[in-house]
Amino acid sequence: MIRMPFKTLRLMMYVFIGGYCVFILTPLSWMVFTAFKKRSEIFANPSGLPSELYFGNFERVFSSGIGTYFLNSLITSVFSVTGIVAISTLAAYALARIPFKGRMWVYMLIVASYAVPLHAVLVPMFQLLDGFGLLNTLAGLILPYIAFGIPFTVILLYAFFLEFPKDLEEAAKLDGCSQLRTVFSIVLPLSKPALLSAAIFQVVFVWNEFLIALLILTSKGVKTLPLGLTSFQGQYSSDWGAIMAAVLLSALPIVALYLAMQKHFVRSLTGMGK
Amino acid sequence: MTTLTISNLCKSFGDVDVLHDINLAVQSGEFVVLVGPSGCGKSTLLRLIAGLEDIVQGTIQIGERVINNVEADKRGIAMVFQSYALYPHMSVEQNIGFCLRVARQPSALIQEKVQDVAQTLQIKPLLNRKPGELSGGQRQRVAIGRAIVRDPDVFLFDEPLSNLDAELRVQMRLELMKLHNRLKATMIYVTHDQVEALTMADKIVVMRDGVIEQVGTPIELFNSPCNKFVAGFIGTPKMNFLHGHITSVTEQRLHLDLGGGIALEIPNRWHGLDAAQQGKKVCVGIRPNEVSETKHGLSTLQGTISVVEQLGRETLSHMMLPNKQYVSVLENGQHFHDVGTPWTVSLNPEAIYLFDEREQTIALTKEFA
Numbered sequence: 001m002i003r004m005p006f007k008t009l010r011l012m013m014y015v016f017i018g019g020y021c022v023f024i025l026t027p028l029s030w031m032v033f034t035a036f037k038k039r040s041e042i043f044a045n046p047s048g049l050p051s052e053l054y055f056g057n058f059e060r061v062f063s064s065g066i067g068t069y070f071l072n073s074l075i076t077s078v079f080s081v082t083g084i085v086a087i088s089t090l091a092a093y094a095l096a097r098i099p100f101k102g103r104m105w106v107y108m109l110i111v112a113s114y115a116v117p118l119h120a121v122l123v124p125m126f127q128l129l130d131g132f133g134l135l136n137t138l139a140g141l142i143l144p145y146i147a148f149g150i151p152f153t154v155i156l157l158y159a160f161f162l163e164f165p166k167d168l169e170e171a172a173k174l175d176g177c178s179q180l181r182t183v184f185s186i187v188l189p190l191s192k193p194a195l196l197s198a199a200i201f202q203v204v205f206v207w208n209e210f211l212i213a214l215l216i217l218t219s220k221g222v223k224t225l226p227l228g229l230t231s232f233q234g235q236y237s238s239d240w241g242a243i244m245a246a247v248l249l250s251a252l253p254i255v256a257l258y259l260a261m262q263k264h265f266v267r268s269l270t271g272m273g274k
Numbered sequence: 275m276t277t278l279t280i281s282n283l284c285k286s287f288g289d290v291d292v293l294h295d296i297n298l299a300v301q302s303g304e305f306v307v308l309v310g311p312s313g314c315g316k317s318t319l320l321r322l323i324a325g326l327e328d329i330v331q332g333t334i335q336i337g338e339r340v341i342n343n344v345e346a347d348k349r350g351i352a353m354v355f356q357s358y359a360l361y362p363h364m365s366v367e368q369n370i371g372f373c374l375r376v377a378r379q380p381s382a383l384i385q386e387k388v389q390d391v392a393q394t395l396q397i398k399p400l401l402n403r404k405p406g407e408l409s410g411g412q413r414q415r416v417a418i419g420r421a422i423v424r425d426p427d428v429f430l431f432d433e434p435l436s437n438l439d440a441e442l443r444v445q446m447r448l449e450l451m452k453l454h455n456r457l458k459a460t461m462i463y464v465t466h467d468q469v470e471a472l473t474m475a476d477k478i479v480v481m482r483d484g485v486i487e488q489v490g491t492p493i494e495l496f497n498s499p500c501n502k503f504v505a506g507f508i509g510t511p512k513m514n515f516l517h518g519h520i521t522s523v524t525e526q527r528l529h530l531d532l533g534g535g536i537a538l539e540i541p542n543r544w545h546g547l548d549a550a551q552q553g554k555k556v557c558v559g560i561r562p563n564e565v566s567e568t569k570h571g572l573s574t575l576q577g578t579i580s581v582v583e584q585l586g587r588e589t590l591s592h593m594m595l596p597n598k599q600y601v602s603v604l605e606n607g608q609h610f611h612d613v614g615t616p617w618t619v620s621l622n623p624e625a626i627y628l629f630d631e632r633e634q635t636i637a638l639t640k641e642f643a
């Protein structure tokens with residue numbers, strides 16, 4: 001191996017990262033700029049900064065009912081993620097700590113179900129939800145989201161609970177805690193980073209999910225943001241300002257969450273939430 | 275009055291037998307120290323008593339009550355873990371009071387008890403801190419506080435001082451002994467540390483491979499170990515062992531061949547050692563402080579000095595015999611022996627132990643015992 005001088009290596013890394021940032025940020029900044037431009041300016045000056053901050057695009061977006069989409073997305077996310085984390089936590093803890101017959105098989109099954117592609121089960125899932133009369137309801141969206149979120153979250157939390165110091169749980173047992181009390185008083189408060197990162201993963205997935213939503217939700221009142229955005233595209237086919245404003249608004253909560261939780265998110269990727 | 279009685283206790287994990295037929299009675303208020311090599315089952319025994327492992331075979335009683343199937347928190351036992359196992363997300367106050375809160379005691383009472391314990395252990399200023407903000411010694415105190423607050427019949431300690439530095443260990447050792455005197459509680463204490471075992475114990479239990487080898491006061495174990503293992507385990511520096519066989523026996527004298535042409539002549543003080551024992555394999559045990567340069571005429575050994583350790587108050591020299599066995603010699607004061615020079619030492623005949631081929635101690639005749 002040829003040893004490169006340290007400086008050269010660093011320079012190359014900066015060039016690479018710089019190039020990558022330009023690649024990622026160009027469309028994003030184009031989106032942000034366009035959202036604040038008047039229609040005439042969008043075409044006259046497509047790539048530059050807006051000459052003045054124009055909020056007309058946002059006004060049009062708000063008046064066309066993006067609020068409903070927002071609300072639907074919010075409800076879906078909150079219920080889905082709460083469900084995923086609650087169920088996965090208990091499942092992962094049981095798998096990691098309670099010995100029972102076939103425990104490894106259950107775990108393997110969960111791991112295997114993580115590998116099942118969404119597209120393979122779309123049709124049966126649709127029929128199932130239809131049978132339960134859940135099409136066009138948020139519940140019909142939340143349940144599949146929970147089902148799809150559980151395997152990955154269980155795997156993540158299982159690894160975390162396996163490494164959880166046993167001493168603490170034993171001390172709690174001596175202090176008179178039942179197993180459930182131990183989980184709630186000792187294990188969960190100390191698992192916050194892992195739980196948070198699991199939750200963030202799922203929020204991002206659920207908030208942006210498009211395919212299942214497209215399949216389940218057809219009436220306007222129940223649509224979530226990603227679906228709403230596509231209908232905008234149809235509605236305002238040439239109103240790029242409004243479209244960009246809507247996209248910007250829908251991305252904003254996730255970006256904010258990302259920035260607020262950045263530490264946990266990165267940690268969860270690098271070290272299973274530790 | 276007996277507090278804790280362990281009868282015929284066995285424990286295995288899968289195919290691995292960890293404890294075999296343990297029998298032990300601990301008196302009320304006694305300080306019992308469990309010692310033994312790593313992996314001999316000390317922690318397992320403690321965890322069985324605490325209720326952290328299931329008892330499948332044998333019984334454990336506290337007073338008259340069999341506690342095999344009693345929940346861990348109802349046994350009247352408190353345990354201090356080697357890692358302290360303090361709850362990192364709770365303050366010291368919450369840590370100590372946790373078991374009372376779980377038991378739904380009124381908060382005024384909890385407050386009072388926690389203050390009491392904090393007073394006893396002098397950790398009042400620390401009550402609002404989290405365990406992460408404490409030093410090792412302070413954490414140790416909190417862990418002990420968490421045990422005291424439950425007012426248990428029996429305290430269990432699993433190597434509680436092993437994470438502390440030497441100085442703090444000595445200090446905490448003294449405090450634990452004071453605490454024991456004040457609480458008059460029964461304590462069972464696991465340690466690797468010789469000094470801890472000898473200084474703290476009313477009674478030492480020596481374990482090996484899941485079996486209790488000997489139980490006795492520190493002095494009993496030191497003076498009359500029942501076998502070679504206990505003799506080697508109790509006392510520092512370790513007892514010297516010289517392997518050989520008996521060449522001739524008379525009423526007065528015992529002649530041994532240690533191999534490599536070394537003959538050793540010692541006064542015969544042992545019960546049942548007569549001419550019939552000729553040719554038997556034996557092992558001679560002698561503590562390093564009972565070997566010296568002064569001539570007893572009898573029981574002398576010659577070799578070369580190979581290592582000299584200056585301990586300040588004492589000097590520990592290791593001499594190699596021609597048969598490649600080593601003898602350690604502990605002398606008072608500072609001696610500057612030259613490594614590599616020949617040396618003659620003699621064994622104090624009164625302090626010689628003899629072990630048979632099964633490594634059991636051979637008993638002394640009445641007049642010497």
Ligand SMILES: Nc1ncnc2c1ncn2[C@@H]1O[C@H](COP(=O)(O)OP(=O)(O)OP(=O)(O)O)[C@@H](O)[C@H]1O
Nearest residue numbers: 287290292310311312313314315316317318319466
């Ligand atoms: N949960 C378990 N499963 C299987 N084997 C175990 C388990 N716990 C302990 N053992 C085995 O039991 C034996 C005794 O372990 P134990 O922890 O009691 O030893 P110890 O005397 O406390 O050792 P140390 O002084 O190193 O702490 C060891 O061989 C250990 O491997």
Ligand SMILES: [Mg+2]
Nearest residue numbers: 316317318432
């Ligand atoms: Mg141990």
